[in-house]
């Protein structure tokens with residue numbers, strides 16, 4: 001595992017981050033107990049995955065609560081990232097949201113507090129300023145944003161030196177790439193989420209897959225009938241590279257993201273110990289130019305032919 005400085009902040013983060021949306025009913029199977037989830041988090045630390053990303057939105061506070069339990073006795077080893085939900089824009093709401101997160105996470109500071117989605121009412125400057133105030137109070141170490149476009153990132157930077165922008169990025173989702181260069185130039189780390197395209201790039205799913213009610217994949221664009229055949233072409237290319245290197249398609253998809261310019265960390269969701277071990281090892285090998293060209297061609301073909309959506313979930 002390699003470690004990178006997160007933008008202009010003092011935080012040092014692992015190149016693979018633990019996505020904690022998995023610790024909620026949006027992903028995790030009902031057969032998994034809280035102890036199973038805590039075991040995944042503890043093993044993540046053993047594997048060197050020190051950046052953990054959660055949010056009040058994940059399971060309506062459940063993810064933060066179970067993360068808080070996993071942190072017991074290990075708080076100083078984790079770079080803890082959480083978020084302020086959309087709609088919590090004015091200072092009192094941001095303060096209250098932070099207090100609730102601190103309570104659920106059972107800690108007295110958050111390493112990175114991110115604005116989860118930009119405000120529809122264009123009040124982002126106010127939200128960023130409110131989090132900056134929490135930095136001064138010692139409750140938060142760094143300010144981040146998520147899903148911010150170029151203009152919104154510029155606006156945020158006028159208010160405070162934000163450490164990061166968390167954005168979707170995968171072989172099947174490259175629409176935000178033009179923003180990465182700007183982030184790099186302005187010392188804003190890029191945290192890439194959904195590097196497996198919510199699992200479509202793992203080769204596990206096809207047109208016959210049925211997700212349980214409540215699973216976020218029921219809304220995810222990659223699993224729509226008009227998109228899936230295009231996405232599975234990219235998965236086929238990942239499989240080809242995987243066979244050559246004796247790795248898995250998931251490891252190819254993650255490795256590709258972490259080696260792209262300006263990426264600080266890839267936030268990967270693992271819903272079992274086996275997935276976690278595989279995902280942590282995704283950065284232990286190197287692709288060659290031929291592999292990169294194959295993936296680039298498949299990814300470009302996808303972006304040229306698959307229908308485009310405003311975001312990954314068509315609700």
Ligand SMILES: NC(=O)c1ccc[n+]([C@@H]2O[C@H](COP(=O)([O-])OP(=O)(O)OC[C@H]3O[C@@H](n4cnc5c(N)ncnc54)[C@H](OP(=O)(O)O)[C@@H]3O)[C@@H](O)[C@H]2O)c1
Nearest residue numbers: 019020021193194195196197198199202250268269271275
């Ligand atoms: N800022 C935002 O707006 C935002 C949005 C989305 C996500 N995120 C963050 O990013 C994290 C990851 O994103 P994500 O969960 O959307 O997508 P992802 O990491 O692309 O995909 C995760 C899913 O892929 C499957 N998977 C993972 N590793 C695998 C492996 N080695 N082999 C086979 N299947 C594997 C699992 O599916 P099963 O569960 O079916 O086994 C897992 O739930 C989240 O936990 C969250 O922290 C942030």
